[in-house]
Amino acid sequence: MEKKDFENAISQQMAASIPIYEQLANFIRLQVRGNVFKAGEKMIPENDLCEFLGISRTTVRQAMELLVGEGLIIRYRRKGSFIADAKMKRKLNNLYNFTENMLQLGVEPSSRVLRKAVEEASEELAEILRLPNANRAVFCLVRLRCANDRPVMIERTYIPYYLCPGIEDLDFSRASLYQILSSNYSMKLYHATETIAAVLLREDEAKLLGCRTKDPGYKITRISHLDTGFVYEYTKSITRADMCEFQLELYRSVPGRTNIPDDIKRNISLPDS
Structure with missing residues (x-):
């Protein structure tokens, strides 16, 4: 957005009853959500905002501090302020699907x-997937997962081939693996165990993810089961740490409490005290 367009648009939304810094912050939020200000784009310098909006540096700084605190804007020393990339918000007490998660965040998912x-x-791998010695063929799928065409995760998945013959001929650049397994092979994810560890990115991983070698990341391993108990998936993922956020709902056990959601009850164990 050009400076003149920015000035005209925000001037139309000024309301005397709301502090100016909150109006400015809200306007920037709306532009980000509307994809006018795009992820990774450099923000208009604070001095320029002061000049063409006719407001003080303190007011602009208040608005920017508010947005930095929300994680919407990231400041880089000597470089200025930038619109933050969308983070993958993963709820650890729910089964996770990359495609669905990105769509819920208003982000366009894609895969290379x-x-x-x-x-x-x-x-x-045969031991993890519980494969018999006579049938140890697996389908291996390695994808670079992207949000709005920006790389966020390297994902390596293994599935027993006897469960999904012919799957290697399908297109996974846009389609969800879980959707394909469900619609083509009548397999539905029922239960999964994940392990998350902090890592430093290797040179090859950093290159794919657009980071620097030894930047922080997460290694996530998942073992998935069908409702029959069969292990049908083993996935190892490497994720950019600055684009992933984990959330977990915790409940304290209270005698007679009945308002804990059913989906939480199914996925966590409550302590005795």
Whole structure:
């Protein structure tokens, strides 16, 4: 957005009953949500905002501090302020689906397939997937997951091939793997166990994710089960730490309490005290 357009648009929304810094902050929020200010885009310098809006540096700084606190704007020393990339907000007490999660955040998900092949499982992988010695073929799918075309995650998935013959011929650049497994092979995710660990990105990982080597990241491993108890998926993911946020709802056990949501009851165990 040009400075003149910015000035005209915000001038029309000024209301005397609301502090000016809150009006400015709200206007910027609306522009971000409307994708007028795009993720990664540099913000108009604070001095320029003061000049063409005719407001003080203190007022502009208040608005910017508010947005920085919300995580909407990121400041870089000697570079200025930038619109933050959308974070993946993952609720740890719910089963997670990248495609659905991105759509809920108002972000366009996409994937770049780095590799897909049918191969023989290693001893370790065969043990995780509980594969018999006579049938150790697995489908391997490696994808670079993106939000608004910005890389956020490298995902490597293994599925027993006898459960999904012919899956290697399908297009995974836009489609959800779970949707394909459900619609084409009548497999639905019922239960999963995830392990999350902090890591430093390797050179090859950082290059794919648009980061620097040894930038912080998360390694997430998932083992998924069908309702029959069969293990049908093992996934290892590497995620940018600055674009992922984990949320967990915790409840304290209270005698006679009945207002804990059913979905929480199914996914967490409450302490005795």
